[in-house]
Amino acid sequence: MNFNVDNAFALGTYEGSSTRTANKFIVLHETTNIGAKANASYFKNNWSTTQTYVQYVIGDGGKIYQVGADGYQAWGAGSYANANSPVQIELARTTDKATFKKDYATFVNFARSKAREFGIPTTLDAYGNGIKTHKWISDNIWGSHTDPVNSYLEPFWGITHEQLAKDILSGISEPVAPKKTFTNINNVVTVLNGNVKAYATYKKDGSANGTTNIGPGTGWISAGIEMINGKPHYLIGGNIYIPQSITTFNDRVAINSDIPVHAVDHTGKVVNIDLVGGSAWKFGSMSNIPGAGWCYQIATDMFLPIEYAQGSGFKG
Structure with missing residues (x-):
């Protein structure tokens, strides 16, 4: 073979x-x-x-x-x-x-x-x-x-x-069908119910989308997360991004996986602690960790790669 x-x-x-x-x-x-x-x-x-x-x-x-x-x-x-x-x-x-x-x-x-x-x-x-x-x-x-x-x-x-x-x-001649499967991954993000008529959206280059605003309380399917102007933004359409700060995930991150994942430390080394799929974590700053990319800081020396966050578009 x-x-x-x-x-x-x-x-x-x-x-x-x-x-x-x-x-x-x-x-x-x-x-x-x-x-x-x-x-x-x-x-x-x-x-x-x-x-x-x-x-x-x-x-x-x-x-x-x-x-x-x-x-x-x-x-x-x-x-x-x-x-x-x-x-x-x-x-x-x-x-x-x-x-x-x-x-x-x-x-x-x-x-x-x-x-x-x-x-x-x-x-x-x-x-x-x-x-x-x-x-x-x-x-x-x-x-x-x-x-x-x-x-x-x-x-x-x-x-x-x-x-x-x-x-x-x-040996295996045909791929083995696993006996277990997992539920669909959730990439829906919801805009906060703020005292505003609409929230601004942004382009990937950081400039405002002057003709595309979104209403409070609306839900959107995100296809990915990009760092724009130093902050995480969700991709909800062709070059249309909304800041994470105006969503219900403004101060926390939810793990977008049915399988437990692992965070990393500030050097990129895997932290040997299971983070349960679907669990939510308070986060502070964002850091670009070697080998892991942009990460949410969820503890003193524990960082969750952005790809594992709800809204990342992650499908396994």
């Missing part, structure tokens, strides 16, 4: 570990947040400060992004597992059923392909060498992680450990 691997975020010369591995394990992870490209970019740009990266990140509809080099230690599962795993693979989250089917099939088949390449058995979490979940590494060697099955595959898509083991052993 042939795979198209995107090398845009591959570590360069003198980046990452130069230590070769033994060929015992292929380690399977999940990213805990949404989007493979964003995760690969984060690994590429932060490997030296976080001491964390893997060889591959899979997601975004079955795409494969390479970060580390095959056969050299990645930093994803503790020193012993890192030293004995020529390949470690992250599966990025999604809320979209069709995207997940492609991601999961690629995740399974690519892991099988890499195992055969390095002479590793295509058994999951069995005795001896083989393909291992990060949870197996934690249970048997070191750590406290439960990915990818307990943290993502089973609770969000109904893929049990037994199903993953079966798929790892046999």
